Amino acid sequence: MKYMREFREAGATKALAKSLAGAAERLEVVRLMEVCGTHTMSIARFGLRSFFPENVMLTSGPGCPVCVSPHAYIDTAVAYCRRPDTIVTTFGDMVRVPGSSSSLESEQAAGADVRVVLSTIDALRIAEENPEKEVVFLAIGFETTAPTIAAAVLEARDSGLPNFAALCGHKVMPPAMAALASDPEIRIDGYICPPHVSAIIGGDAYRFLADEYGTPCVIAGFEPFDVLQGVLWLLEMIADSKPEVRIQYSRVVSREGNQAALAILYEVFEAKDDEWRGIGPIPGSGLSFRKEFFDFDAERRWPVEVEPTCVPEGCICGEVLKGIASPRDCALFGTACTPESPVGACMVSSEGACAAAFKYEGANR
Amino acid sequence: MIGSGGEKILLAHGSGGKAMHELIESLLLPAFRNPKLEPLGDSARLELGGRELAFTTDSYVVDPLFFPGGDIGRLAVCGTINDLAVCGARPLALSCALILEEGLPMADLEKVVESMRSAADEAGVEIVTGDTKVLPHGKGDRLFVNTAGVGLLPEGRRWLPGTAEPGDVVLINGHVADHGAAVMAERERFALRAEIRSDVAPLNHLIEALLEAVPDVRCLKDPTRGGLASALNEIAAASAVSIVLDEEAIPVRGPVAALCELLGLDPLYFANEGKVLAAVPPRRADEALAALRSHPLGRYAAAIGEAKPFDRVPLSARTLLGSHRVVGMLTGDQLPRIC
Numbered sequence: 296m297k298y299m300r301e302f303r304e305a306g307a308t309k310a311l312a313k314s315l316a317g318a319a320e321r322l323e324v325v326r327l328m329e330v331c332g333t334h335t336m337s338i339a340r341f342g343l344r345s346f347f348p349e350n351v352m353l354t355s356g357p358g359c360p361v362c363v364s365p366h367a368y369i370d371t372a373v374a375y376c377r378r379p380d381t382i383v384t385t386f387g388d389m390v391r392v393p394g395s396s397s398s399l400e401s402e403q404a405a406g407a408d409v410r411v412v413l414s415t416i417d418a419l420r421i422a423e424e425n426p427e428k429e430v431v432f433l434a435i436g437f438e439t440t441a442p443t444i445a446a447a448v449l450e451a452r453d454s455g456l457p458n459f460a461a462l463c464g465h466k467v468m469p470p471a472m473a474a475l476a477s478d479p480e481i482r483i484d485g486y487i488c489p490p491h492v493s494a495i496i497g498g499d500a501y502r503f504l505a506d507e508y509g510t511p512c513v514i515a516g517f518e519p520f521d522v523l524q525g526v527l528w529l530l531e532m533i534a535d536s537k538p539e540v541r542i543q544y545s546r547v548v549s550r551e552g553n554q555a556a557l558a559i560l561y562e563v564f565e566a567k568d569d570e571w572r573g574i575g576p577i578p579g580s581g582l583s584f585r586k587e588f589f590d591f592d593a594e595r596r597w598p599v600e601v602e603p604t605c606v607p608e609g610c611i612c613g614e615v616l617k618g619i620a621s622p623r624d625c626a627l628f629g630t631a632c633t634p635e636s637p638v639g640a641c642m643v644s645s646e647g648a649c650a651a652a653f654k655y656e657g658a659n660r
Numbered sequence: 661m662i663g664s665g666g667e668k669i670l671l672a673h674g675s676g677g678k679a680m681h682e683l684i685e686s687l688l689l690p691a692f693r694n695p696k697l698e699p700l701g702d703s704a705r706l707e708l709g710g711r712e713l714a715f716t717t718d719s720y721v722v723d724p725l726f727f728p729g730g731d732i733g734r735l736a737v738c739g740t741i742n743d744l745a746v747c748g749a750r751p752l753a754l755s756c757a758l759i760l761e762e763g764l765p766m767a768d769l770e771k772v773v774e775s776m777r778s779a780a781d782e783a784g785v786e787i788v789t790g791d792t793k794v795l796p797h798g799k800g801d802r803l804f805v806n807t808a809g810v811g812l813l814p815e816g817r818r819w820l821p822g823t824a825e826p827g828d829v830v831l832i833n834g835h836v837a838d839h840g841a842a843v844m845a846e847r848e849r850f851a852l853r854a855e856i857r858s859d860v861a862p863l864n865h866l867i868e869a870l871l872e873a874v875p876d877v878r879c880l881k882d883p884t885r886g887g888l889a890s891a892l893n894e895i896a897a898a899s900a901v902s903i904v905l906d907e908e909a910i911p912v913r914g915p916v917a918a919l920c921e922l923l924g925l926d927p928l929y930f931a932n933e934g935k936v937l938a939a940v941p942p943r944r945a946d947e948a949l950a951a952l953r954s955h956p957l958g959r960y961a962a963a964i965g966e967a968k969p970f971d972r973v974p975l976s977a978r979t980l981l982g983s984h985r986v987v988g989m990l991t992g993d994q995l996p997r998i999c
Binding site: 303305308311333336339340341343345346400401403404405413519525633645646653654655656657 | 668669670671672678679680790923924972973978979981982983985986988
């Protein structure tokens with residue numbers, strides 16, 4: 296149980312909460328953003344809001360890979376579900392995300408072969424075991440997962456696997472944070488940066504936020520102690536007007552990141568402009584296959600016709616993802632939109648802000 | 661409308677959570693409505709010559725068929741026995757219906773049948789009738805098992821599961837989530853260093869010992885599909901109380917907790933097949949705990965929470981840090997997260 300209980304110890308947490316209160320006294324209202332969905336979940340699951348001083352607000356950011364995948368991506372995945380002799384392999388939390396008219400779960404019920412995998416390597420294995428089928432992997436996620444998919448693609452190429460391709464929906468984090476930082480509608484005083492993304496890209500990737508926008512960043516771990524310490528460090532930097540990028544999660548994250556993983560990632564993929572659900576297009580924020588790997592690009596290899604996109608009315612996932620609205624601001628929250636019958640992606644993913652609010656803080660608006 | 665899929669059955673309709681309840685309430689209950697079905701208990705309550713009988717059935721479709729700590733056969737026997745036992749009944753006899761897929765290795769079937777016999781022996785119950793059907797290859801998934809059981813309520817014993825009252829202490833007879841975690845680890849072929857074993861076991865002797873020691877146990881429930889969280893939500897709703905769990909007191913084995921952390925899943929929602937929850941009046945809590953702990957299946961029994969007057973949410977937990985969070989019903993299958 297090492298690395299779990301130690302970071303959930305009640306005494307240490309209470310001491311931190313006290314320091315937080317002291318630090319907050321020097322400040323007006325402060326708006327912080329936890330970018331990563333796993334932080335959102337951790338904050339809700341451990342009831343951490345009760346430890347934050349009243350003038351410190353934490354909002355959720357666009358760091359849930361399922362939540363930021365646009366409707367068109369789900370609709371394309373649904374089109375692959377309907378394609379004959381095709382197996383769609385996916386990470387679990389994609390299964391219930393609603394597209395324009397359907398979801399993977401509904402397609403599965405209608406007879407599609409949809410299989411949840413825990414790793415891209417499992418998808419390769421499914422392709423090997425089903426040579427008569429064409430296997431599409433739904434490749435979503437940030438810099439954390441993209442290298443693993445790149446590694447699988449390299450393995451598929453090296454072993455000559457003929458029936459495997461990926462529907463690439465990968466996104467990269469720093470351009471999205473730059474977009475938030477330069478949006479005048481959004482005012483964030485400090486970022487809790489996504490820890491596992493940071494393990495790959497390194498702490499220095501956020502330097503521009505501190506240097507150009509004057510916004511301090513802390514890369515904090517997921518445990519209660521980590522989160523509270525991260526918030527404390529942000530408050531201190533804000534009060535001292537000394538914005539920096541500090542690494543609290545030093546047991547995992549370095550300044551320079553994981554160069555081996557980055558090398559694999561950019562061997563297979565290259566940056567492109569991409570669409571984020573609710574936020575819109577962000578320059579350089581997505582990944583697409585490099586020319587040499589077009590054979591593994593499902594959309595080039597096995598083109599499908601995709602239904603026209605239709606976005607549900609009333610859903611404010613976009614504002615939630617940008618941190619300008621909270622789940623409870625949405626008229627659909629807890630009524631039309633529940634984890635059982637989600638309208639927006641933020642309610643589906645276990646890391647979505649709405650799902651976290653619903654599950655751990657109750658359905659009442 | 662039932663669930664999110666509109667007109668089609670989704671996997672969520674079978675996972676013991678909200679979707680399944682909606683299916684029962686909106687389709688099955690109206691179709692079959694009668695006073696014996698209406699309570700929707702673990703067993704139906706029948707009267708015969710002044711005595712009370714418990715009658716129940718359950719089908720088993722687990723993948724994989726064999727997992728550490730048990731198999732589909734042991735599960736089918738124990739599940740039905742436990743459904744009778746949580747009503748306070750002593751199991752009398754079981755049936756066994758096998759639905760086999762053409763091509764199932766005979767050796768697998770022999771193993772499952774032997775395991776059913778051994779679980780029935782453990783419980784001291786006989787399998788007295790049965791049925792066998794074979795489906796063509798591809799029309800079934802190797803082996804499905806259905807069991808039904810009847811039990812007799814001992815004279816003078818109150819029919820359970822009953823309801824909890826404010827002040828009652830909530831007990832469990834040991835570690836949660838072992839079964840769900842064992843099946844998932846086996847199915848996904850995780851290479852774990854520590855083996856996670858299912859807790860599947862017949863609870864009739866344990867429950868008998870508890871009820872002998874503390875006849876005024878107010879409420880019993882086996883937290884199977886949907887886990888501890890769903891079972892306690894149901895108890896709270898049926899009893900019009902709020903249950904507050906002490907998260908730190910809930911026994912979870914290290915490897916199970918680690919697996920859940922890794923996958924972003926909550927052990928409170930994993931199935932148990934050898935666990936029973938009991939709500940007992942506070943003055944009897946120590947005796948009840950002692951009775952559970954004196955049985956091999958209750959060695960790690962613990963008091964994990966308390967029933968209070970209803971206050972906004974049916975179930976909540978005091979976290980390790982002293983803060984509170986809501987613990988809802990399971991909604992759909994738990995899905996492993998991306999990163």
